[in-house]
Amino acid sequence: MADDEPSVQHPPVQRKVIHVDMDAFYASVEQRDDPALRGRPVAVGGSRARGVVAAASYEARAFGVRSAMPSVTAIRRCPDLVFVRPRFDVYSGISRQIRAIFADYTDAIEPLSLDEAYLDVTEDRHGLGSARAIAEQIRARIRAETGLTASAGVSYNKFIAKLASDQNKPDGLCVIPPHKGAAFVASLPVKRFHGVGPVTAAKMERLGILTGADLRDRPLAFLQAHFGSYADYLFRAARGEDHRPVRSHRQSKSVGAERTFETNLSARDALHAALARVAEAAWVRIDRSGTRGRTVTLKLRHSDFRTITRARSFPVAITDQAAFLAIGIELLDAQLPVPDGVRLLGLTLSGIIGDNDDDDPDEAQPSLPL
Template identity: 80%
Template structure:
């Protein structure tokens, strides 16, 4: 018996935090806005599309963002407001399907293989959801519709902002082949650079490599990459999935050994991690530091608190304590990572560290 084809929608709000701020403050509309950070320090949590035209992106240091866009307006985040809007959006999802897998406050997978309201197609359901979001929240969302999660997520980014892209099963492999691998979910900047060095720039290049070759270069990620290059992804939409950890890590172009430079680098990593922690709406009580030596030896150290860690300053302070205990590192450090775990509450999927 032939397996039924899934109908998956990936919904991604357009510049969510910044769009909420522009919606609520007319003076910000049409202007370059960065949520989070400040003109002096910190990391951008989100950027409006006007700011993105200057190359401003989330997880970018504020000073870098300001260099790229001198007229950038920094706005403090209002996570309670964003969570409230996210709840409105999830109520809309629930009207169309019970199979909803949130990834963060502003994006989710939906399995609409069962057409609850007889709208006729997954595309029609996606259009209805986007229209309801606009009517109920005043915000726009982009959506990707396909037969698996990997392609649906790629498709949602294809026509942003306020766009819809449908990739049917017959077109999946060709669609993936045409895209740069750096757009693939799970391929961060470091992996993308390794692929580029191997001559793998597109999905077609990746598909030309054997599973054995991918294992040799990318280890346990090889099966995922091999399937993705062929438009294959069997992961189901999982409605209930407890988050285990959220974090960020950075690989340095030059190994660092100076304690001041290492603490400064850790502050950047902590800022980027906290953006994701706040975005996920989660709280945890354990901070884990990851440190990779110049010779690739990797060690981790963790510290737990009795209650949840609720501020970026507390999160960084625990990380700094863990780092200080490992100094000096005469041979140099090539990677630092900082992660929050022991999640007390959350509804996002287990998150790989953000690669800076």
């Protein structure tokens, strides 16, 4: 190439992301396996006398029953609620079936828990022509192979794909192309944004911020003054921006999961139930990566965003989910009580034994329509 010949600048490849979220997963599995439960309000976990709801069917949700809710509150809201003991081995097996379907379309799979995952389908492995077509085929295969329904959001980044998957639930599909992303975000209530819990939503309401459009209209300096380090995320989210890649959870320095709750938790039973779900999501990633480690770290964020971490290390590797959770509960109990409430819990395994990280080249792929 001559010195004065201009170099050809190729536009960046537009990422295509699908967020797949199973519909009321645990409760739907129970209704699938027991015809007597179909059409009835079902709560997985807890009991009529005590405990905490781990998951609720859509019939139960219509009465306001939610996960992490004390059983006595759930019964008060829905007197006909049917409680079912959880079967995590069954849920894990079905999750593996679903993951195998994902793997037929892409290697870039980022599981968030047993029942949801991000997929990067920028490369059209089967020549289906669009990310929408891929999502439709995945949903159809999930229904055919498991008898369950899934909702999916399709967009150009993870933030909007996750919002979109919730738009037409249950058994729905929502596609948000790049030219509609900012307007879609602007139209939504901010309480639907991932990471904006009731406390933050209430603070925003006091500041006159009710929608994505309201948030977009506030300058970064204003957000920094009121939300500190959280402001950068809010500023980008309000504009539909999210540059995070979909990352397959391979062996790494640490593997874990965390959850932000819709309502702050303070009751011991509710916190234990929530941590069990976090541990379960983390162990899916740990198993998938094939890693084993010696250190368990608990992350706890208070309602005022104060965040602490506590860890325990052992001379040998932690080899099963039950031990992983038991250590997490010990670390959590040492922090109780928390009268101000907990908005986030995380659990991570580190001190990884062995190192089999694969290369992760950023190869350009042909652009695929949404």
